[in-house]
Amino acid sequence: MKTLTILNKFKTFKAALMIAGTAIGAGMLGIPLVTGEVGFKAGALATVLVWLYLYVTGLMLMEVSVSMKAEGGFLEMAGRYLPKYGKPLVGFLFFFLYGILLVAYISAGAQIFCLNLFESFYIRALFPILLVGLLMLRSNRVITIISALTIPMWIYFGVLYFLGAPYIEGAKLLSGNLTGAYVAVPILFGAFGYHNVIPSVSKYLNFDKKALKQAIFLGSFIPCLIYFFWQILILGMVDSETLLLAREKGVPVVALMGKLTKNSLFEQVGSVFAFFALLTSAVGVAISVVHFVDTKERKGTAILVILIPALIAFIKPDIFLMALSFAGGFGESILNGIIPIWLFVAYKARKEELNSKWMALALVLLLVALSVVGIELLELI
Numbered sequence: 253m254k255t256l257t258i259l260n261k262f263k264t265f266k267a268a269l270m271i272a273g274t275a276i277g278a279g280m281l282g283i284p285l286v287t288g289e290v291g292f293k294a295g296a297l298a299t300v301l302v303w304l305y306l307y308v309t310g311l312m313l314m315e316v317s318v319s320m321k322a323e324g325g326f327l328e329m330a331g332r333y334l335p336k337y338g339k340p341l342v343g344f345l346f347f348f349l350y351g352i353l354l355v356a357y358i359s360a361g362a363q364i365f366c367l368n369l370f371e372s373f374y375i376r377a378l379f380p381i382l383l384v385g386l387l388m389l390r391s392n393r394v395i396t397i398i399s400a401l402t403i404p405m406w407i408y409f410g411v412l413y414f415l416g417a418p419y420i421e422g423a424k425l426l427s428g429n430l431t432g433a434y435v436a437v438p439i440l441f442g443a444f445g446y447h448n449v450i451p452s453v454s455k456y457l458n459f460d461k462k463a464l465k466q467a468i469f470l471g472s473f474i475p476c477l478i479y480f481f482w483q484i485l486i487l488g489m490v491d492s493e494t495l496l497l498a499r500e501k502g503v504p505v506v507a508l509m510g511k512l513t514k515n516s517l518f519e520q521v522g523s524v525f526a527f528f529a530l531l532t533s534a535v536g537v538a539i540s541v542v543h544f545v546d547t548k549e550r551k552g553t554a555i556l557v558i559l560i561p562a563l564i565a566f567i568k569p570d571i572f573l574m575a576l577s578f579a580g581g582f583g584e585s586i587l588n589g590i591i592p593i594w595l596f597v598a599y600k601a602r603k604e605e606l607n608s609k610w611m612a613l614a615l616v617l618l619l620v621a622l623s624v625v626g627i628e629l630l631e632l633i
Contacts, residue, residue, distance in 0.1 A: 271471025277533020279443020291428010349583025442580025581628020
């Protein structure tokens, strides 16, 4: 019995790592470039609030997913609990969001490969080829591999922090003001996305609500801590003007650290860390799209899921930050904000468990999601 309990806890931990690996990705490269504009205090506040918001909507989606057992995919949930137009709407949003996120991941991944090797179409193609190779495996094996790959990611993050800590200046972290926190919200929504793997993780944990709650909390809180300390490192080392210039010229954050400290080891360690972060997140997104399109996980589907975003990323190599912001401001705020709220309210209403407290919470969360869409619209204008 004790052995079984240990195995279940290990399985829950693996599921948490899968969630964390999915969330930690391109945001590592994008967040400091945006929060650098408003300062660490505003960036830290926005990070915690976005984590809390998406943690709550993640729990809402988990409740609905568990109620459907093995039929708990996004489309199936929409088909059961939403009106007739809900299913095609969710299908469109799913492809819209995760297609754009894959464009951002592939663009950033190709950039990291070229940074360490040399600029070439063939070098840029290595990252999407690697993604396709992993997707050729069965989903359970992919979850195991991605969970394992998060370990070197943490190791390299620790080494990077150890190297960079002496360069952190407290004065840089005190700059900026809290009123500008809203500017970073769309990017953070795109960086914290993990809802797409909740149906897969629910199935992996045999729809055990207690284990799922633990996995979702730990799996989402790890990225919150990582993003928090990552901003301390980058914004404590680099001034806002330099970050703004890097954003305009498309210079990777890890390359910026190497140039400022005149230590090539920064760039090397940072690039390896960024590679693992991008890979784990990209595979998590890609496998959810494959499952969404084809429950039989055919190889042709995996190739198509990667090929189309890769072509867009190759045509417009500087699309990374724009794609990440667009995905967060529109896709994540609707698919991982509004849709889980809608599903949860419909599910509770059908069970006759919808009370005034649930409705008040749903209304507040809905207003926040609509505000994020508004912020992204203003950015585009």
